[in-house]
């Protein structure tokens with residue numbers, strides 16, 4: 062494996078690409094990685110020069126290790142479901158609308174991006190009212206329909222170039238722009254997209270439309286973790302029980318399941334105990350109704366980002382730590398990476 066670092070101008074991008082081309086000519090089959098400050102602009106020339114993946118500079122040691130492992134294991138055309146290092150896929154779903162799925166998905170993604178800035182992507186599968194981009198204050202150029210084209214579905218670098226990037230490093234596959242675009246979204250294409258994304262990213266977070274739609278089920282089929290949400294009302298809780306019963310009858314891969322009660326109001330006439338008795342499973346997280354959450358949505362900044370000390374943000378972080386145990390970015394691992402970062406060419 063060869064790693065060429067063209068960040069910080071130590072080795073010019075032009076020279077780095079030339080070297081990559083020579084390595085792939087003289088040593089066919091060698092895995093070449095490029096480290097750059099602007100990976101999104103290098104996707105195509107890097108691909109032509111035989112580069113396997115372009116990594117953003119400043120990755121932590123664990124992210125860097127992950128990227129190396131991913132490159133060694135092969136491209137997205139391999140059976141990623143069978144590989145132990147395929148990314149973790151966290152799907153947020155609920156039978157009823159308006160219970161906070163998008164809020165939850167964007168907060169989980171933003172919190173995971175803190176731990177793995179270039180290794181986290183959020184996918185908006187709500188084809189009617191997808192608003193992940195708005196919740197992150199993004200104005201995307203490419204949306205879901207643009208990603209479901211053969212060259213992006215077959216190639217990780219091409220796909221990454223079409224994703225929208227949040228200032229935190231989080232990548233975003235935004236929802237559709239129009240109902241016409243939504244018509245072209247087939248479950249088998251979404252399945253290919255998720256296969257590709259989980260080969261490229263450490264964490265894939267999926268927001269869904271209310272109900273068990275075909276696309277939501279396609280996402281659940283890829284999931285390692287499922288977050289099921291309800292508010293404290295009888296239709297919502299009954300709907301959740303039906304979803305849990307449905308999932309029990311499906312032949313799904315093993316996954317963790319988190320039950321979240323959101324917008325919990327005291328005196329609603331239903332308690333968390335009622336939810337547990339109805340659904341037949343313990344509730345993992347209870348989030349109170351709080352105006353700070355609405356404010357964060359309206360300002361386009363997830364509450365874990367805009368008010369990290371708020372009690373809701375802390376509860377959300379507690380949930381996220383189940384998906385990324387002990388992986389908060391540490392200064393020790395960062396400084397270890399910086400030492401490595403200074404080397405221009407490292408052959409492993």
Ligand SMILES: Nc1ncnc2c1ncn2[C@@H]1O[C@H](COP(=O)(O)OP(=O)(O)OP(=O)(O)O)[C@@H](O)[C@H]1O
Nearest residue numbers: 158159160161162163164324349350351354355358
């Ligand atoms: N704990 C909370 N307290 C107060 N408001 C909340 C809370 N959680 C979410 N909200 C607000 O509720 C509204 C709906 O939330 P959100 O869009 O996340 O729901 P959803 O389940 O994705 O809806 P849909 O089913 O339409 O996609 C948003 O304005 C959001 O700010």
Ligand SMILES: [Mg+2]
Nearest residue numbers: 162163187192
């Ligand atoms: Mg939503």
